[in-house]
Amino acid sequence: MSRCAAAVLSLGILFQLSHGLEVNVTKDGKLCLYANLMINFSVSYEGKDNKTHTATFELPPTANPDDSKCDETASTLTLKFGEGHSWSMDFSKKDAFYQADNVTFTYNLSDSTTFPNSASNETRNVTAKPQITEVVQDTCYSCRSTDTIEAPMVNMTLWNVLMQAFVINGSKSGTISPCDADKSTTSAPPTTHATNATTVAPTTNGTTPAPIPTTTPTPTLPTPSDGTYMLKADENSTACLLANFGLRIRFEQGGQFQEMNLEPNLTKASGFCGVNSSELVLESAAMTINFTFTNDTKKFHLHALNVTAKTGSGEFTDVNTNMSVWEAAVGSSYMCNKEQNYTITKQLTLYTFNLRVQPFGVKKGGFSTAEDCLGDAESFLVPIAVGVALLVLILIVLLAYFIGRRRNMATGYESF
Numbered sequence: 001m002s003r004c005a006a007a008v009l010s011l012g013i014l015f016q017l018s019h020g021l022e023v024n025v026t027k028d029g030k031l032c033l034y035a036n037l038m039i040n041f042s043v044s045y046e047g048k049d050n051k052t053h054t055a056t057f058e059l060p061p062t063a064n065p066d067d068s069k070c071d072e073t074a075s076t077l078t079l080k081f082g083e084g085h086s087w088s089m090d091f092s093k094k095d096a097f098y099q100a101d102n103v104t105f106t107y108n109l110s111d112s113t114t115f116p117n118s119a120s121n122e123t124r125n126v127t128a129k130p131q132i133t134e135v136v137q138d139t140c141y142s143c144r145s146t147d148t149i150e151a152p153m154v155n156m157t158l159w160n161v162l163m164q165a166f167v168i169n170g171s172k173s174g175t176i177s178p179c180d181a182d183k184s185t186t187s188a189p190p191t192t193h194a195t196n197a198t199t200v201a202p203t204t205n206g207t208t209p210a211p212i213p214t215t216t217p218t219p220t221l222p223t224p225s226d227g228t229y230m231l232k233a234d235e236n237s238t239a240c241l242l243a244n245f246g247l248r249i250r251f252e253q254g255g256q257f258q259e260m261n262l263e264p265n266l267t268k269a270s271g272f273c274g275v276n277s278s279e280l281v282l283e284s285a286a287m288t289i290n291f292t293f294t295n296d297t298k299k300f301h302l303h304a305l306n307v308t309a310k311t312g313s314g315e316f317t318d319v320n321t322n323m324s325v326w327e328a329a330v331g332s333s334y335m336c337n338k339e340q341n342y343t344i345t346k347q348l349t350l351y352t353f354n355l356r357v358q359p360f361g362v363k364k365g366g367f368s369t370a371e372d373c374l375g376d377a378e379s380f381l382v383p384i385a386v387g388v389a390l391l392v393l394i395l396i397v398l399l400a401y402f403i404g405r406r407r408n409m410a411t412g413y414e415s416f
Ligand SMILES: *[C@@H]1O[C@H](CO)[C@@H](O)[C@H](O)[C@H]1NC(C)=O
Pocket: 040, 056, 057, 058, 146, 157, 159, 190, 192, 195
């Protein structure tokens, strides 16, 4: 399954992916556009009896995406189905965002199975503007709620939508940009005004409609990939700052917690190496993180953290300038291989995976000896172990002494 989908599933959002249409559009053998979605169509048309008829049908899972295409700044998802019908969505990208510009639906009224008794045999086109804007690049747009796009004579209801346009490097993002409807409703049933087929669902008394399961979101994205970041004092020297870790942030925006992984492949490192202070700035399309390390002569630690994240609903930024984590001796590196979390502020938590940093005194471009975060636990254990060993040794010596003395005494008596 796709990482996109896996991420959403693990977010606890219930997706009936198997019923949706999943499309992987590739360019030069690399994934460039991903979509998984469901659409209900409702089309009004004139019948031979001069009456208005309404046809309702779903996007079939057999729809053909072969006419889809990707370009540098524009791409199109095209789904052809049935007797000459097609649905398409255009995407464009600008700065750090992408959006859906137009939806075009073409339907063939000659298809008498879909449009029985149609007075016309034409093929018609409608265009509308969807509300899919400002999706952060390299994130998956996700909308479980229904979204009805209205066009003349046609309503298109989309739901369980997961898509990413402008996929970078052929791999889907593990980060989700949820639509506003998903954010504001935790479990509200979809409010459709598109279905003229309300009679389809007879309300049988006694059996209340099953409520939509409200799975409490336990957000767990896939483990972030490890990145290695390096700073040099100038282009000819070896590294002066080294960092290696997988990174995730969890932050609160508009009353909702969100998680984001840092994608090392799309992250730029900058900053400076100082004597008393060094700074590492990691920047991707979706987030910027400033790490400020302090050298207090013998030891260093992470002193300040400034995080900025861009989401569909704006920018999140938070800073803590009074931290004291990742402490180790200047001239060595700090290491923590296990997953760690740090509460930076009430709104922000940092997660690290396979962490190793050395912000000062890097020699020959490589990490120096590491001080492990397990050290604390071990430094308790080591003296205890040594103490126990000593105690045992003393007992053995004492025992040997008493046995020896007894023997001596025995032989002493014998010699008498
Ligand atoms: C879509 O249509 C199917 C059948 O035509 C119906 O069962 C389903 O409830 C509709 N979904 C929405 C969200 O309108």
